[in-house]
Amino acid sequence: xxxxxxxxxxxxxxxxxxxxxxxxxxxxxxxxxxxxxxxxxxxxxxxxxxxxxxxxxxxxxxxxxxxxxxxxxxxxxxxxxxxxxxxxxxxxxxxxxxxxxxxxxxxxxxxxxxxxxxxxxxxxxxxxxxxxxxxxxxxxxxxxxxxxxxxxxxxxxxxxxxxxxxxxxxxxxxxxxxxxxxxxxxxxxxxxxxxxxxxxxxxxxxxxxxxxxxxxxxxxxxxxxxxxxxxxxxxxxxxxxxxxxxxxxxxxxxxxxxxxxxxxxxxxxxxxxxxxxxxxxxxxxxxxxxxxxxxxxxxxxxxxxxxxxxxxxxxxxxxxxxxxxxxxxxxxxxxxxxxxxxxxxxxxxxxxxxxxxxxxxxxxxxxxxxxxxxxxxxxxxx
Amino acid sequence: xxxxxxxxxxxxxxxxxxxxxxxxxxxxxxxxxxxxxxxxxxxxxxxxxxxxxxxxxxxxxxxxxxxxxxxxxxxxxxxxxxxxxxxxxxxxxxxxxxxxxxxxxxxxxxxxxxxxxxxxxxxxxxxxxxxxxxxxxxxxxxxxxxxxxxxxxxxxxxxxxxxxxxxxxxxxxxxxxxxxxxxxxxxxxxxxxxxxxxxxxxxxxxxxxxxxxxxxxxxxxxxxxxxxxxxxxxxxxxxxxxxxxxxxxxxxxxxxxxxxxxxxxxxxxxxxxxxxxxxxxxxxxxxxx
Numbered sequence: 001x002x003x004x005x006x007x008x009x010x011x012x013x014x015x016x017x018x019x020x021x022x023x024x025x026x027x028x029x030x031x032x033x034x035x036x037x038x039x040x041x042x043x044x045x046x047x048x049x050x051x052x053x054x055x056x057x058x059x060x061x062x063x064x065x066x067x068x069x070x071x072x073x074x075x076x077x078x079x080x081x082x083x084x085x086x087x088x089x090x091x092x093x094x095x096x097x098x099x100x101x102x103x104x105x106x107x108x109x110x111x112x113x114x115x116x117x118x119x120x121x122x123x124x125x126x127x128x129x130x131x132x133x134x135x136x137x138x139x140x141x142x143x144x145x146x147x148x149x150x151x152x153x154x155x156x157x158x159x160x161x162x163x164x165x166x167x168x169x170x171x172x173x174x175x176x177x178x179x180x181x182x183x184x185x186x187x188x189x190x191x192x193x194x195x196x197x198x199x200x201x202x203x204x205x206x207x208x209x210x211x212x213x214x215x216x217x218x219x220x221x222x223x224x225x226x227x228x229x230x231x232x233x234x235x236x237x238x239x240x241x242x243x244x245x246x247x248x249x250x251x252x253x254x255x256x257x258x259x260x261x262x263x264x265x266x267x268x269x270x271x272x273x274x275x276x277x278x279x280x281x282x283x284x285x286x287x288x289x290x291x292x293x294x295x296x297x298x299x300x301x302x303x304x305x306x307x308x309x310x311x312x313x314x315x316x317x318x319x320x321x322x323x324x325x326x327x328x329x330x331x332x333x334x335x336x337x338x339x340x341x342x343x344x345x346x347x348x349x350x351x352x353x354x355x356x357x358x359x360x361x362x363x364x365x366x367x368x369x370x371x372x373x374x375x376x377x378x379x380x381x382x
Numbered sequence: 383x384x385x386x387x388x389x390x391x392x393x394x395x396x397x398x399x400x401x402x403x404x405x406x407x408x409x410x411x412x413x414x415x416x417x418x419x420x421x422x423x424x425x426x427x428x429x430x431x432x433x434x435x436x437x438x439x440x441x442x443x444x445x446x447x448x449x450x451x452x453x454x455x456x457x458x459x460x461x462x463x464x465x466x467x468x469x470x471x472x473x474x475x476x477x478x479x480x481x482x483x484x485x486x487x488x489x490x491x492x493x494x495x496x497x498x499x500x501x502x503x504x505x506x507x508x509x510x511x512x513x514x515x516x517x518x519x520x521x522x523x524x525x526x527x528x529x530x531x532x533x534x535x536x537x538x539x540x541x542x543x544x545x546x547x548x549x550x551x552x553x554x555x556x557x558x559x560x561x562x563x564x565x566x567x568x569x570x571x572x573x574x575x576x577x578x579x580x581x582x583x584x585x586x587x588x589x590x591x592x593x594x595x596x597x598x599x600x601x602x603x604x605x606x607x608x609x610x611x612x613x614x615x616x617x618x619x620x621x622x623x624x625x626x627x628x629x630x631x632x633x634x635x636x637x638x639x640x641x642x643x644x645x646x647x648x649x650x651x652x653x654x655x656x657x658x659x660x661x662x663x664x665x666x667x668x669x670x671x
């Protein structure tokens with residue numbers, strides 16, 4: 001893909017980002033939108049900010065770009081404080097939720113605008129190069145009005161990469177406007193380009209699939225705080241906070257009230273695993289993939305290490321080696337209110353009624369006050 | 383295409399056809415009818431073909447009035463359009479004062495046109511008018527009843543005062559429809575104020591500005607009441623525009639035939655101007671691939 005005469009042969013020299021103690025409150029608002037937020041993004045990293053709407057994602061983006069001034073905390077690009085700089089001086093570019101282009105300019109002129117200080121020949125080479133990589137080279141001479149939504153957004157992505165000195169590319173839910181069938185392809189294009197150019201990108205989304213498939217690392221933002229920053233694998237396997245466990249994964253993590261007593265994990269008196277943590281009440285978490293249900297009447301009934309539950313319903317998602325596979329929705333037999341547990345497993349012989357839930361002891365997690373406790377799982381063998 | 387199932391359905395269109403016929407087509411055709419006849423009384427009519435048209439087109443007073451009219455429309459458009467956009471840009475997008483500002487802006491539009499003429503007639507009077515007296519005391523001998531140039535300045539100022547609000551309100555509605563992300567993107571691109579206006583605002587204001595130009599072109603081309611009240615067409619004929627000349631011909635002198643021909647020509651000129659403007663805009667759009 002990379003030819004000798006490519007302008008972007010050498011990777012862009014982009015910035016690494018350090019935020020610390022960032023606090024922001026909108027005038028008149030009671031609660032701070034961002035509270036003492038810290039985040040570091042490595043140079044050339046594809047970083048995703050994942051959070052539901054109202055979590056403070058857009059505010060954080062606007063603070064990064066300099067559209068909003070930060071009243072407290074520091075923003076460092078490559079070790080230099082950019083807190084007082086205008087957006088243009090920070091060399092930040094952004095792709096918005098819908099394609100934002102200069103309607104009266106051609107695509108080539110749009111791409112050229114952020115690098116208008118370069119010589120014309122250089123502008124043309126760079127624009128043609130990026131347009132070719134994004135598959136919009138044929139559209140260079142047209143105005144955006146003649147393009148499809150996806151093509152327009154590709155132009156907007158290209159435009160965000162045109163500045164030769166760009167330090168950071170922000171993407172604010174850039175695939176919102178795209179049809180589902182285009183999202184995957186767009187994301188792959190974007191990811192390939194990001195890796196190719198070594199661009200530092202911060203990708204904001206409320207869609208966990210987008211975050212997990214796009215990013216090297218994901219930060220989960222909730223109520224103005226970052227709950228966890230980690231690889232997609234880490235967010236799935238060891239969420240630091242209940243909310244991360246619940247928000248990441250589809251369906252999210254099961255949470256079950258219980259207690260830890262001398263390393264034994266107890267729910268309603270039933271032992272479901274072992275964890276090294278201080279004694280006391282806590283909440284256990286396990287993903288649907290980590291648990292298996294077996295119907296009571298069978299061999300495992302009431303054996304140690306299982307939790308008695310009642311099966312409510314099943315949802316078939318497909319078959320695995322000919323066996324129907326999907327979700328089982330069940331509820332603990334005693335005292336947990338209307339909590340539903342979901343497992344993901346083979347569905348043969350699962351019928352409504354009493355059953356035994358066995359949770360993979362190596363993977364069981366426990367949370368206290370929302371945060372994960374007992375960092376080392378006893379049975380993990382590591 | 384499917385055949386209509388029931389031809390009687392066409393009867394449903396009849397009311398609209400009747401309304402359009404009585405409100406537009408029939409009166410217009412009456413005028414066309416008059417314009418090709420010499421009428422002495424109800425029973426004595428003489429078909430004269432295009433004589434009245436030829437006469438009108440050779441009438442120096444008609445041609446002068448037409449020239450004045452074009453000049454006037456050109457001047458007020460050239461002032462009101464940029465000024466209106468400028469005013470619209472300086473209105474805050476939101477906040478508690480926006481409503482009040484918009485209402486104040488709309489006030490000149492709500493004043494009856496002959497009152498507007500009267501207001502300015504008094505305002506600009508050199509002896510007792512606030513403006514006229516002030517200008518005279520500043521040492522400029524200003525008198526719109528004596529100097530054609532002064533009469534023109536007063537008329538243009540009056541029209542600008544009266545109608546810039548319309549352009550401003552239209553432009554403001556267009557500006558508020560621009561998503562804030564467009565502005566943010568421009569800021570991040572380091573665009574200056576002019577570039578923001580040129581590349582972000584102007585392209586998205588195009589549609590409302592086309593409407594504004596058409597409205598102001600047609601309206602200013604038909605201006606009658608205000609100059610009639612303010613200057614009465616004078617001094618001399620220096621502010622006699624087409625509609626005023628037409629009225630003096632039709633009502634004052636009962637030259638119905640020539641007046642009818644005049645009316646048809648007047649109508650055609652307005653139509654032609656609007657068509658020229660509109661097609662030039664559409665043609666521009668067509669050039670965008």
